[in-house]
Amino acid sequence: MKLAIKLLLIVVLGFTSTVILAAASDKAAQDAIAAADQARKKAASVKGEWRDTGKIIKQAEQTRKKGDFDKAIKLANKAERQGKYGYEQAMSQQTLKMPSYLKY
Amino acid sequence: MKKILVKTKIQKLTACLLLAGMAFTAVSSVFASPEQDRKSIIEYFETRFVGIPLSEYANGVYAYDTVGRESWEAIEEFPPYEIAIEKGQTMWETPFANGKTYKDCFPDGPAFADQYPRWDKKQAKVVTLPLAINQCREANGEKPLKYKKGSINDILAYIAYESRGKKTHVVIPEGEPGALAAYEDGKKFFFTRRGQLNFSCATCHIQNAGNRIRSDNLSPALGHTTHFPVYRSKWGAVGTLHRRFTGCNKQVRAKPFKAQGEEYRNLEYFLTYLSNGLELNGPGSRK
Numbered sequence: 282m283k284l285a286i287k288l289l290l291i292v293v294l295g296f297t298s299t300v301i302l303a304a305a306s307d308k309a310a311q312d313a314i315a316a317a318d319q320a321r322k323k324a325a326s327v328k329g330e331w332r333d334t335g336k337i338i339k340q341a342e343q344t345r346k347k348g349d350f351d352k353a354i355k356l357a358n359k360a361e362r363q364g365k366y367g368y369e370q371a372m373s374q375q376t377l378k379m380p381s382y383l384k385y
Numbered sequence: 386m387k388k389i390l391v392k393t394k395i396q397k398l399t400a401c402l403l404l405a406g407m408a409f410t411a412v413s414s415v416f417a418s419p420e421q422d423r424k425s426i427i428e429y430f431e432t433r434f435v436g437i438p439l440s441e442y443a444n445g446v447y448a449y450d451t452v453g454r455e456s457w458e459a460i461e462e463f464p465p466y467e468i469a470i471e472k473g474q475t476m477w478e479t480p481f482a483n484g485k486t487y488k489d490c491f492p493d494g495p496a497f498a499d500q501y502p503r504w505d506k507k508q509a510k511v512v513t514l515p516l517a518i519n520q521c522r523e524a525n526g527e528k529p530l531k532y533k534k535g536s537i538n539d540i541l542a543y544i545a546y547e548s549r550g551k552k553t554h555v556v557i558p559e560g561e562p563g564a565l566a567a568y569e570d571g572k573k574f575f576f577t578r579r580g581q582l583n584f585s586c587a588t589c590h591i592q593n594a595g596n597r598i599r600s601d602n603l604s605p606a607l608g609h610t611t612h613f614p615v616y617r618s619k620w621g622a623v624g625t626l627h628r629r630f631t632g633c634n635k636q637v638r639a640k641p642f643k644a645q646g647e648e649y650r651n652l653e654y655f656l657t658y659l660s661n662g663l664e665l666n667g668p669g670s671r672k
Contacts, residue, residue: 328648330640331581363581370578377573382592383425385417 306350313357314341320364329371334363419557419568423659429591430607442608443663445671449595450602457670466542466616466668469623473543476536481525487540490521498548498665502654503556504564511567511650515541515625532644533628541614542623545667553611553665555658571655574648575606580639586652589633601672610657612669623668626653 317338324330341356379385417425427439434449441448447457477495480486491497501514512520515537519529530537557564578585589598590606597603613626620628627644630652634641642648 325640328642329579332635332638332640333581335640366581367579370583374577377569377576379417379576380587380592383429385421385425 306354307345307348310341310345310350310353310357313354313361314338314345317341317357317360317364320361320368322364324364324367324371327368327371329367329369331363331367334360334367337363419565419658422572423661426591426607426659430594430605434595434605439662440664442605442660443611443666445608445612445669446602446604448605448608453602453672460670464616464668465618465670466614466623469539469542469614469616469668470546471543472536473539473541473546476540477543481522481527483525485525487518487521490524491517495544495547496551498544498667499551499554502650502657504558504561504567504654506558506561509563510647511564511654513645513650513653514544515627516645516650533625533631534622538614538623538625541625542668545612545614545665548665549667551665553657553660553663555654555661557658567651568655568658570647571651571653574652575655580634580637582637584637586633606656606659608660608663610653610660611663611665612667614668616668616670618670618672 317334321330321334321338324334337356337360341353341360344356345353430437430442431439437448444454447454477487488494493500498514501517502511504510505512515530515532518537518540519532523529530540557568575586578588586606589603590609594603594605610626613629614623615626615629616623625644627649630649631641631644
C-alpha cells in the first residue's frame, strides 16, 4: 500500500514538474527570442546587422511554436550573439581609420 | 602579387585574409580630401600592378585578368546586353501617358550618364541616375521602376550605351558641406568591415584586388562604376550597381541595405569619384 502511494506520488510529482518545467521553457524561449530581436535591432541601429540574424530569429520562433523550447533558446542565443557582435563590430569602427597600405 | 589559394570553404579564406589584415595596423584618421583619396588609391594600384595604364581600369578585372579577358572579349563581340539597349531606346522614345518623354526631364539626354551621381542642392542629397529616372517618371504620373532587376536596366543600358566615350567626372561642389559629408559617408562605408566575415569593400577590392576568391579574380575598386548596368552571366540578366552592392554585402554575411537608400547612394558617390577621368563604357558584361 505504502509503496503504491509513494509511487503514485512520484509519478504525480514528476508529471507536474515536467509541466512546470515545460511552461518555464516556453517563457524562457520567448524571453530569449525577445532578447535576440533587441540585440538585432541594436546592431541595425548602427548599421551593423548581419545577414542571417533575422532568419535565425524566425527559425527560433517557429521552433518555439512547435514546442522544442531548448532548440528555440539555442537559436535565439545564437542570434543574440550575432546582434552583439554586429553592434560591437560597427562601434569599434565609429571613426574611420584608413588602412596603412594607402599612402597619403 | 601574392596569390591566395583557392579553397572550397570561404571560412578558410576568411582566416587567411584576417591574418593578412592583422599584418597591417590601421593608421591615419587625419582628414584627406577627395582628390588625395583618389590619388592615393591610384598610386596603390600603380604600385600593385606595374605597367597597367590608368585607362585600362575602365575594363575592371580584365585590366589584369589576362585569361578571363579572352572570353570576355569574345562575349563582347555578341553582347548579351544588346536587347536591353534596344528595349531602353523604345522606352526613351515612347511618350508617357501625359504625352511627355524622358527627354523633357533630361534635355541633355540620352547621352548624359556622365552627369551622375551628383549632389542635388535642392534635395540636399546625392541623386543617382536610377533615382533621377524614377523622379522623372513620378513627376509625369508614371509608376517608379524597381531598382535592382527589371526594366530600369533597359533604360539605363540605353543611356549608358549612348554615353559611351564620355568621362566620369563626379563633382563635389565647394561650399556644399552636405556634398562633402555624403562623400565622406560613402568612403567610411567602403572602408568599414561588416558582416559575419568581417570584410570591408576595401579588403576585397583594394587590398586583395587580383587575388582569387573561390573562382573569382577580385576586381579593383578603380573603374568599378564605369560600365553599369552590367550583364552578368550569373544573373542571366542586366543588373544595376546597387544590385551588385547588395550581392557584395551578402557575400560577407552582412545584411544588405536598400537599393537607392542613402547608404548605397553615398557609397556610389565615393566609388564613382575614384573613377574620375575614366571613360564610361557601359553597359558591360561580366561573369
